[in-house]
Structures are given as C-alpha cells and as structure tokens.
Amino acid sequence: MRCSYSCRSIEHVLSRRSFLGGLAAGFGAAAGFAGRPMGALAADLQRGGYQILMIYLAGGSSQLETWDPKPGTATGGPFRAIETSVPGVRISELLPKTAQQMHHLSLFRGLNTSEDDHGKGHYLMHTGRRQAPGVEHPHLGSLAARFLAPERDPLPGYIHITPGGGGFSGKDAAFLGPKYGALTLGNGNPPVNADRPGSIGEAEDLARHQLRMRLDRRFDTRRRTAETEAYTATYDQALQLMERRDVFDVTKEPTRDQDRYGSHDLGRHCLLARRLLEAGATFVKVTHSNYDTHNENFDFHLEQVGEFDVSFSALIADLAERGMLDRTLVIVNSEFGRTPNINQYYGRDHWSKAWSVALAGAGIKRGSVVGATNENGTEVVDGEAHGEALFHTYLRAIGIDPVIDEFSVNGRAFQIADPAFYPIEDLLA
Amino acid sequence: MRPMVPGALAAPIVLMLLASGLRSAPAAEAELSLHERIDRLIEAKLDAPPAAPATDGEFLRRAYLDLAGTIPSPEEARAFLDDPSPYKRDRLVDRLLELPSYARRMQYVFDATLLERRGDQHVPRADWEAFLLRCFAENVPYDEFVRRILEADGSEPPEQRAPAKFILERGADPDLLTRDIGRLFLGRDLQCAQCHDHPLIEDYKQAHYYGLRAFLDRTSLFTDPKTSRAMLAEKAEGETTFQSVFRKSVTHTTAPRILDLEPIADPELPENEAERYEVAPAKDVRSIPKYSRFDQLAPSLASDDVDAFSRTIANRLWALMMKRGLVHPLDLDHADNPPSHPELLDLLANSIRAMDYDIKAFLRELARTRAYRRSSEPPPGASEDLVEPSRFAVAGLEPLSPEQLAWSLMQALGVVDAHRQQAEADLDALEADLCDLCREDRDRIANRPWRIEQMVHDRLAGNVRGFVQIFGASEGQPDSSVESSVHQALFLSNGPLVQSWLNPSGTNLTARLAAIEDPAAVAEPLYLAVLSRRPSEEERAEVVSYLESRGADQRAAAVRELAWALVTCSEFRFDH
Known part of the structure; x- marks a missing residue:
C-alpha cells in the first residue's frame, strides 16, 4: 500500500521524530510547533520579496554531460571535465561559461528519485510528491503564486516560458484554485487579451472603467465581501497589466544582451525571464526541450547543453551583478538523469537513481557541492536524498519551513511538502 | 426502499x-x-x-439564476416588476420549475458537481448532458438518479452508457472513486483516512475508506478490443485489506460496507473457480463474476438506510x-x-x-x-x-457559475433572443407542411418550448464551453476552488467573443439602444436587460450624462461602453 501522506498530521511529525530518534533533537525539538500561522506567514513571505526562477531541462538531461562528469571511465562518454571558478569543483566541458559562474551555484550530486517515468518524474520534481490516485498536489509555481506573490500583483504569479503553444491553465494549481495556475507564454509571446480591442481608444476604455467603478461602489457599499473586492480588484490588475504589457516584449532589451544570451529560443526565453524577474514577477519557469536522448546522447547534449551554457551563464551573471540573486532562488532541474550505461545507439536511457541538479541564489550556499556518486556514477555514495527532500529545500531557501509553518486553503489545513521528509541542510546557506 | x-x-x-x-x-x-x-x-x-x-428585482434575478441558470429577458423583468399580485413570487418559482431551463440548469449543476470539469475520454459529453437533462426534465428521484449513475459499468449499449461517465472518466480508479463517492454522496472527504484513521477528524475511520473501496477493488478498466469502448471488468475474488501505517503488524480485512452499516458478506462461492464466473477472465475478455461486489454499491449507498x-x-x-x-x-x-x-x-x-x-x-x-x-x-x-x-x-x-455567466451575458446583450427568434422561425418552417391536426397535437405543442430550448442551446453551447475554460475549475477540482483572476478580467474587457456581442448588430441590445434618440430613454431598457431592474434616479442621470458627454455622433460607441460597464460590475457578476 502506498501512502500519499497528503494530510497535515501531528502523527506524521511524531512518527518521523521517533524514527529519527536522537537526530531530531538538534532542530526538531527546538523548532517545536512554533510554526507561523497563515496570516503571519503570508506577511513574512511578502516582506521577504522572494522570487523563483526554474530552468527545466525537459526530457531528462544527463548528469554526466553536465554537473557530474566521469571522464575516463566506462560510463563517462567522450567529454572531459573542466575546472570552474571554485577550486576543486569540476563540471563537464560542455559548460565552459557556466563553469566561470560556479561560485554562485550549488550542485547537488546525491539525488535519487526512483522514478523513471517522464510524467511521474515531472510531477515529483514540480510538486515534491509522488503521484498518487485521488489527489493532486500544487506545483511549486502555483505555491509561489499563492503564497509569495503580492496579493494584487498585476503580473501573474506563475509564468512559464516554453516553445510551443501558450495560454492560461489552472491545472498545476490543483486544490489551490485555478487563479494560481500557469500563464504560459508560448514561444515567448505575450498573453492573450492583453491588448485593448482596436475599436476602443484609451480614453474610452478609461471612461467605461470609471463608470464600472461607480456602479461597483454603489453595489459594494452595502454588500462588500472579500469576494466582491477581489473581483473588482482584478480589473485594476488588468489595467496595470495592459499598461505594462511591454514587460512581455523581449525585443525591448538591448541588442547587446540579445546577442549575449544567444540567438536561439532558449536565449530569448532566458532574457525574457530576466526582464520579467526585474519587473517583479514572482515565479518564472523556462523550459528547454528536449533532452530525451535515447539515441545519440552525445551529439544532442553537445548542441543542447551548448545553448544552455550560453544563456544560463549570462542569466546567472546578470542576476548576480544586479544584486537579484540574494532574493531569487534559481533551480535547474529535469524529470530525471540519464543512465551511466551507454546503449547501442550511443544513447543514454532514463535514470533516476543517482543524478544531479544545480541551485543558486536565495537561501542557497554558494560555490558548494553536496552529495557524491561513485566512480562510474552508478550509485550515490554520499549525502543521498530524494526529490521530496529537494522540494523541502526549495521552500526553506525562500523562508518557508514546510515542517512547521501552517498552510490552509478555504479553511482546510494542508501540508505544503511531504511530511515524511526534511530539507537537505547542507545546501542551505 | x-x-x-x-x-x-x-x-x-x-x-x-x-x-x-x-x-x-x-x-x-x-x-x-x-x-x-x-x-x-x-x-x-x-x-x-x-x-x-429582497426587492422584486433582486428576487426575480436570484430565482432565475438559481432555477433557470440565467437572468430573465427584459420583457419578463418588466412584466414581473409591474405585476401587482401578492402571490407573484410563489407563481414565479412554480413557473420556473416547469420550464426547460430548470432541467438545463440542473444539468449544469450536476455535471459540474459530479464530474468536476473532467474531460471526455470515455463517454461523449453530449450523451452525458442528454442523460442529465432527461433525468431533471422527468424529475427522477435523487436516489434513483444516483443508482443509475453508480450501477452503470460502461458495458451498456452506446445509447444507455452515459451514466457510466462518472466512473469511467475517473479511469475506474478505486482510490479516486472511493474519495469522490465519499465526498459527493456521503459528505465525507475520507482521503486522509486512507493510510490510518483520520488524524484530526475522529469520525473518519480507515475502515470507512476501505469499506467503500471494497465495492470497487475487484473491478478494473477494460477496453473492448472490438468497439474500443471502456467498461468495468470484475473478478470473483480478491479481499480488501488494510493496515494503519502506525501499526503495520495488524492487517484488517473488510467486506463492502457503507460507513458503520453492516458489511455486505459475499454469498457462498463455488469451490471450482471457473464456476464463479459468468465469463471467466482471459486475454481481451471482459470477466463477469456470478456475484458482483460492484453491483452492491448503488443499492447500498443510495438507500434510506444511509x-x-x-x-x-x-x-x-x-x-x-x-x-x-x-x-x-x-x-x-x-x-x-x-x-x-x-x-x-x-x-x-x-x-x-x-x-x-x-x-x-x-x-x-x-x-x-x-x-x-x-x-x-x-x-x-x-x-x-x-x-x-x-x-x-x-x-x-456568490459569483455566477461559468454557465450562468455565459448565458446571462448572452441574454443581457440580446444574443439569446436573436437565436430564439431564429429557432422559432426554423421550427415553423420545418412544420409548415404539417396538417392542421398534427400541428394542433397536444404533445407537439407541449414539446415546442423544449425543442426551441434545445435548438438555442445547440447553437450557443460552444460559447458556454469557452466560459467554462476561463471561469471554471481545473480538471478534477470543485468549482468552489475558483477565485477571480486577472485573466478573467482581461477576457471580459478585451476578448473578441464578448466584444462581438457588445458591438451593435441586428436586434441586439446595443443596436436597440443606439437607435433610441432621447438619451433619457436609454437607461430603463439598459437596466432591465442587464440588471433585471429599473434604474434609480441617480443611475438615469448617470446614463444621460455619459451619453451627452460623448455626443450624438458617438452614440453607438457610448452605448457599447455603458453596456460593458453594466455587465462587468459586481452587481452583474454575482448572484445576490
């Protein structure tokens, strides 16, 4: 029987405590149940002003051709490892520019997610939970939109930039409600309906809004509720968003930066992400497709990681230079890694037993490596942790204690992260 | 029973x-x-x-929204407001309950409640909607309605398998069904009692969860290789067991059971395994047991004993x-x-x-x-x-449901009336060749409003689906999880669909209002059409001043802006 542990339960905490025994005494006992209730938590989080950038390498990127190279071994493949800006830390030679930004990054090489299915791996790496029947958990982007984003933020709280189609979908938000779903900017295009209809001038638009507000005031004076207020506020947001719709237009960025980020989709999308984060967007995810290299793993990674290296290194350098890294959590992840074993088509297959992610920014140690795999990369030999623990780590990095802080939606309490796990403390600053 | x-x-x-x-x-x-x-x-x-x-206007609008799923037409509003009878509210309720729009409203309500905006992978939406509509048109008793839904396994002939949508669109997943049957029919979200007795709710036991699941544990989703239709297959054996994660040493076994009622014991089964089946399990064959635990679900749950x-x-x-x-x-x-x-x-x-x-x-x-x-x-x-x-x-x-909002907007802006007139003309043309006797047939006359309603619905339902996308919950979530969002405001402010309804055309609201010369005569038809009441003095003056500030040559545009402001104000957005 698989348990989804979807409820917030003191028994869960207690059973983990007794399981951890003496270990828990360190922080568990000290923390007690002094978690912040929702109101205090929301205020703290909004004051914190945290933002999140997720770069998602769709299809399963190879840890061996990125963060955890094993040159000169049977599994290592043709690429070398190179020195980085952190003495002693070596990564794949496919990442020469990123290597120069290593002092901003933390690598986690001890990830074991035991999930080799694309859909389930994707779910785990976005929600911090195993997929279980009868229950859907919100994605990190939706949690950010619900709990980090300022309440009346004109920018949608969860923005996803990806090749392909765009639109708005509430699916990722699960029980949080569709408002906290993803606004997808397909191919980096601006959201729909952000432009005034051609037949209506700016003055006329303003006039009709003023009339609407007078009507609202008359109705709301006697019947004001949180819901009517939230409804009328969405029009203020809409007007602000229309006013600022240039924020979705990456061509407004200097040509020099457009060149620096690369003249490919990922370059444009990463630059758009910078633009949005600078404008205050709470959560931006950029998807880079596709790393599912069952055939010709090395050619594909040469090309894909090459694009990634240019865009990502420029983005990290810019966030650091602009002082944004202190408040922005950066996550580079995927649904799983790829097999150390090289198959007959020079490909690598799905592999979740021992792989890596890169983190940077808010709450994350800089220039460090946590966890290690063995010589061939077939097993984690030090600091092994699961995807659920990684999710706890993201939350702690932005000031949420998923173990003790209290969360509720419509009067129902819930656990924001799987209560059977803890954060990876070594990654946290 | x-x-x-x-x-x-x-x-x-x-x-x-x-x-x-x-x-x-x-x-x-x-x-x-x-x-x-x-x-x-x-x-x-x-x-x-x-x-x-409530004032007459408030009551009229509320009763229409709740029992007909839309706001009334301006003519209905005017007639109700002017009716001096002290019994008009009772009469309105009685009348609304007999209109086709009542069945349509209930179709929408129970679709959203039972399917929670799930997709249409296994049963065509049109069949499911027709099933719901018919049940509410015939006022099928609720317990019977639930039994029809929970006894359907998808193996029925195509025209009868619509009620199986509840089970099939959930992939026949026993955990998902257990949770949703508990939530929707028994008022209990037993999700947290899956792994142990509910930690915070003393009344919710793990035994309740598995008692319900035992009705479903022997079933699985089977796809008929010939028709590609999904249906339930069932085995004749298999026990439902569970352990608390806190006490893994103790394993409990449960027969199918509704909450704390008596478990439903299996009858004595033949020793010989083959004899336990009508159709024994085999590759590409839908197994049918002689005794089905699944068949016990509908009568046990939708029962006066529960x-x-x-x-x-x-x-x-x-x-x-x-x-x-x-x-x-x-x-x-x-x-x-x-x-x-x-x-x-x-x-x-x-x-x-x-x-x-x-x-x-x-x-x-x-x-x-x-x-x-x-x-x-x-x-x-x-x-x-x-x-x-x-x-x-x-x-x-309460905010209007996506369906109420779509139909009310189309009603307010004159889209529904235009299509109803067209539907009536089409039906008349269709029946022009009928003999007098046929035309005066009582069933035909009684059926006419239903046929008109269906024709209007068929023409405009595509617009409604667009609203469900923007204003409804996401798949598998209740509509109560929806909050107002900036995307909705942008859709109503700038979206081409609503704009097309607002542009004066034919006999729609803005065309009718733009044709009124006297600015002082615009407010009343505008308010009756959109807010189902007459405007106050202040509101009349406001409309006049808005129209005059834009000048006579901008009348059409000004009317469009007035109508937009009225359909986006909170008085319109909420059922109050």
Whole structure:
C-alpha cells in the first residue's frame, strides 16, 4: 500500500521524530510547533520579496554531460571535465561559461528519485510528491503564486516560458484554485487579451472603467465581501497589466544582451525571464526541450547543453551583478538523469537513481557541492536524498519551513511538502 | 426502499408530483409547512431582525439564476416588476420549475458537481448532458438518479452508457472513486483516512475508506478490443485489506460496507473457480463474476438506510439555493464540524427522504422560505454576528457559475433572443407542411418550448464551453476552488467573443439602444436587460450624462461602453 501522506498530521511529525530518534533533537525539538500561522506567514513571505526562477531541462538531461562528469571511465562518454571558478569543483566541458559562474551555484550530486517515468518524474520534481490516485498536489509555481506573490500583483504569479503553444491553465494549481495556475507564454509571446480591442481608444476604455467603478461602489457599499473586492480588484490588475504589457516584449532589451544570451529560443526565453524577474514577477519557469536522448546522447547534449551554457551563464551573471540573486532562488532541474550505461545507439536511457541538479541564489550556499556518486556514477555514495527532500529545500531557501509553518486553503489545513521528509541542510546557506 | 420501475419514470410529471404528494401525506399532518418550519429554526437562532425582504428585482434575478441558470429577458423583468399580485413570487418559482431551463440548469449543476470539469475520454459529453437533462426534465428521484449513475459499468449499449461517465472518466480508479463517492454522496472527504484513521477528524475511520473501496477493488478498466469502448471488468475474488501505517503488524480485512452499516458478506462461492464466473477472465475478455461486489454499491449507498446520503443531498441543495451549506465545507460532515443548524439539517434530511427524493418539490420549499427571499443587503447597523453567512439572516452572495455567466451575458446583450427568434422561425418552417391536426397535437405543442430550448442551446453551447475554460475549475477540482483572476478580467474587457456581442448588430441590445434618440430613454431598457431592474434616479442621470458627454455622433460607441460597464460590475457578476 502506498501512502500519499497528503494530510497535515501531528502523527506524521511524531512518527518521523521517533524514527529519527536522537537526530531530531538538534532542530526538531527546538523548532517545536512554533510554526507561523497563515496570516503571519503570508506577511513574512511578502516582506521577504522572494522570487523563483526554474530552468527545466525537459526530457531528462544527463548528469554526466553536465554537473557530474566521469571522464575516463566506462560510463563517462567522450567529454572531459573542466575546472570552474571554485577550486576543486569540476563540471563537464560542455559548460565552459557556466563553469566561470560556479561560485554562485550549488550542485547537488546525491539525488535519487526512483522514478523513471517522464510524467511521474515531472510531477515529483514540480510538486515534491509522488503521484498518487485521488489527489493532486500544487506545483511549486502555483505555491509561489499563492503564497509569495503580492496579493494584487498585476503580473501573474506563475509564468512559464516554453516553445510551443501558450495560454492560461489552472491545472498545476490543483486544490489551490485555478487563479494560481500557469500563464504560459508560448514561444515567448505575450498573453492573450492583453491588448485593448482596436475599436476602443484609451480614453474610452478609461471612461467605461470609471463608470464600472461607480456602479461597483454603489453595489459594494452595502454588500462588500472579500469576494466582491477581489473581483473588482482584478480589473485594476488588468489595467496595470495592459499598461505594462511591454514587460512581455523581449525585443525591448538591448541588442547587446540579445546577442549575449544567444540567438536561439532558449536565449530569448532566458532574457525574457530576466526582464520579467526585474519587473517583479514572482515565479518564472523556462523550459528547454528536449533532452530525451535515447539515441545519440552525445551529439544532442553537445548542441543542447551548448545553448544552455550560453544563456544560463549570462542569466546567472546578470542576476548576480544586479544584486537579484540574494532574493531569487534559481533551480535547474529535469524529470530525471540519464543512465551511466551507454546503449547501442550511443544513447543514454532514463535514470533516476543517482543524478544531479544545480541551485543558486536565495537561501542557497554558494560555490558548494553536496552529495557524491561513485566512480562510474552508478550509485550515490554520499549525502543521498530524494526529490521530496529537494522540494523541502526549495521552500526553506525562500523562508518557508514546510515542517512547521501552517498552510490552509478555504479553511482546510494542508501540508505544503511531504511530511515524511526534511530539507537537505547542507545546501542551505 | 421504494420500488421503482423504469416505466414509471416516463410518466408525466404531474402524475409524479401528485403521487409524491400522496406519499408524503403524514408529513402534511404536522400543522406547519416545511418552509415555515425551516424559517422558524433559522429565526430562533437570531437575536436581531434579519435583512429586509429582497426587492422584486433582486428576487426575480436570484430565482432565475438559481432555477433557470440565467437572468430573465427584459420583457419578463418588466412584466414581473409591474405585476401587482401578492402571490407573484410563489407563481414565479412554480413557473420556473416547469420550464426547460430548470432541467438545463440542473444539468449544469450536476455535471459540474459530479464530474468536476473532467474531460471526455470515455463517454461523449453530449450523451452525458442528454442523460442529465432527461433525468431533471422527468424529475427522477435523487436516489434513483444516483443508482443509475453508480450501477452503470460502461458495458451498456452506446445509447444507455452515459451514466457510466462518472466512473469511467475517473479511469475506474478505486482510490479516486472511493474519495469522490465519499465526498459527493456521503459528505465525507475520507482521503486522509486512507493510510490510518483520520488524524484530526475522529469520525473518519480507515475502515470507512476501505469499506467503500471494497465495492470497487475487484473491478478494473477494460477496453473492448472490438468497439474500443471502456467498461468495468470484475473478478470473483480478491479481499480488501488494510493496515494503519502506525501499526503495520495488524492487517484488517473488510467486506463492502457503507460507513458503520453492516458489511455486505459475499454469498457462498463455488469451490471450482471457473464456476464463479459468468465469463471467466482471459486475454481481451471482459470477466463477469456470478456475484458482483460492484453491483452492491448503488443499492447500498443510495438507500434510506444511509443517513449520510439524505443528509448530504439535503445539505447540497440547501447550499445551491442559500450559497452556503449548513455543513460547510460540503464534504466535511463530522462531529467537530457540526452543522450551523443541526435540527434544521435533520429536518431537511428527513423531509427529502419522506418526499421520496423529489428534488423539484424540495427546491420549491427552499425557494418559499423567508430565508431565501431576504435581501443580500445587511440591515442598517447589523452586528458582525448577524451578517455571518452561517446565520442565514442576510441572503448569500456568490459569483455566477461559468454557465450562468455565459448565458446571462448572452441574454443581457440580446444574443439569446436573436437565436430564439431564429429557432422559432426554423421550427415553423420545418412544420409548415404539417396538417392542421398534427400541428394542433397536444404533445407537439407541449414539446415546442423544449425543442426551441434545445435548438438555442445547440447553437450557443460552444460559447458556454469557452466560459467554462476561463471561469471554471481545473480538471478534477470543485468549482468552489475558483477565485477571480486577472485573466478573467482581461477576457471580459478585451476578448473578441464578448466584444462581438457588445458591438451593435441586428436586434441586439446595443443596436436597440443606439437607435433610441432621447438619451433619457436609454437607461430603463439598459437596466432591465442587464440588471433585471429599473434604474434609480441617480443611475438615469448617470446614463444621460455619459451619453451627452460623448455626443450624438458617438452614440453607438457610448452605448457599447455603458453596456460593458453594466455587465462587468459586481452587481452583474454575482448572484445576490
């Protein structure tokens, strides 16, 4: 029987405590149940002003051709490892520019997610939970939109930039409600309906809004509720968003930066992400497709990681230079890694037993490596942790204690992260 | 349990109502009507006077939205407002309950409730909607309605398998079904009792979860290789067992069981395995056991023996009308979350059972209460306690559902009327060649409003689906999870669909208003069409001043802006 542990339960905490025994005494006992209730938590989080950038390498990127190279071994493949800006830390030679930004990054090489299915791996790496029947958990982007984003933020709280189609979908938000779903900017295009209809001038638009507000005031004076207020506020947001719709237009960025980020989709999308984060967007995810290299793993990674290296290194350098890294959590992840074993088509297959992610920014140690795999990369030999623990780590990095802080939606309490796990403390600053 | 033969369901509604009236004769002996008893229980808990009765306009709009799923036409609004009869509110409720729009409204309500915006992978949406519409048009008793849904396994002929959508669109997943059957029919979200007794809710036991799951554990989704249709296959054996994660050493076994009622023991099964099957399991074959645990589900759950069943539907229908459940949230019925009015919920649960689950008659009683007919404006100086929604001293306020919003917008802006006229003309043309006798056939005349409604619906339903995308919950979530969002505001402000309705064309609202020369004559038809009431003096003056500020040459544009402001203001967006 698989348990989804979807409820917030003191028994869960207690059973983990007794399981951890003496270990828990360190922080568990000290923390007690002094978690912040929702109101205090929301205020703290909004004051914190945290933002999140997720770069998602769709299809399963190879840890061996990125963060955890094993040159000169049977599994290592043709690429070398190179020195980085952190003495002693070596990564794949496919990442020469990123290597120069290593002092901003933390690598986690001890990830074991035991999930080799694309859909389930994707779910785990976005929600911090195993997929279980009868229950859907919100994605990190939706949690950010619900709990980090300022309440009346004109920018949608969860923005996803990806090749392909765009639109708005509430699916990722699960029980949080569709408002906290993803606004997808397909191919980096601006959201729909952000432009005034051609037949209506700016003055006329303003006039009709003023009339609407007078009507609202008359109705709301006697019947004001949180819901009517939230409804009328969405029009203020809409007007602000229309006013600022240039924020979705990456061509407004200097040509020099457009060149620096690369003249490919990922370059444009990463630059758009910078633009949005600078404008205050709470959560931006950029998807880079596709790393599912069952055939010709090395050619594909040469090309894909090459694009990634240019865009990502420029983005990290810019966030650091602009002082944004202190408040922005950066996550580079995927649904799983790829097999150390090289198959007959020079490909690598799905592999979740021992792989890596890169983190940077808010709450994350800089220039460090946590966890290690063995010589061939077939097993984690030090600091092994699961995807659920990684999710706890993201939350702690932005000031949420998923173990003790209290969360509720419509009067129902819930656990924001799987209560059977803890954060990876070594990654946290 | 009341015997129910399928043939009886097709009987005219009048007969059914009569029959249910006779059956509930003992209840009528209690000297007070149900709606009066409801009001006394609500008012007994108030220590200050409740809100004043709703105005005619408020009541008209509310009753239409709740029972017809849309706002009234301006002609209906004018007629109701001008009707001097003191009985007009009762008459309106009675009339609305007999219109095709009532069945359509219930179709939407129960679609959203039962499927929670799930997709249409296994059963065509049109079949499911037709099934729901027919059930509510015939006023099928609720327990029978639920049995039809829970006994369908998808193996029925195509024209009869629509009710299986509830199970099939959930992939026949036993955990998902256990959770949703508990939530929707028993008022209990047992999700947290899957791994152990609910840690926070003493009443929710792990045994309840697995008792329900035992009805489903032997089933699996089977796809017929010939027709590619999905259906349930079932095995003749397999026990449902569970352990608490806190005490893994003890394994419990349970037979199918509804909450704390007696488990339903399997009959003695033949020793020989093959003899336990009508159709034995094999590759590409749908196994059918001689004794089916799944078949026990519908009659055991939708039964007079299950208090939680009548309690849950009574609470859900109450919430539909009053915008809030007596037990709230609707799926957390337990001792530590008691109903706001325990005696009232008992009364409602007993009444709906005594009424043989006649939904229409039950809603009629709710619509007759003073509680339903109050204003949504709190009385002057009301205390915070009095305006608390669970007091029901002030009428509730709720955003329109996606379907209500779409139909109300199309009604307000004249889209529905244009299509209704077209549908009537089309039907007349279709029947032009009929003999006089055929044309005067009583069934044909009685059917006409239903056919017109269906034709208008078919033409405009595509627009409604667009609204469900933007204003509905995401797949597998209740609509109560929806909050107002900037995307919705952008859709209503700039989206091409709403713009096309606002542009003057044919006989739509803005075209009619733009043709009125006297600015002082615009406000009344505008307000009647959009807000189902007449404007105040202040509002009339506001409209005149808006039109005059834009000048006569900008009349069409100004009218469009006025209409937009009215359909986006909160008075329109909410059912109040």
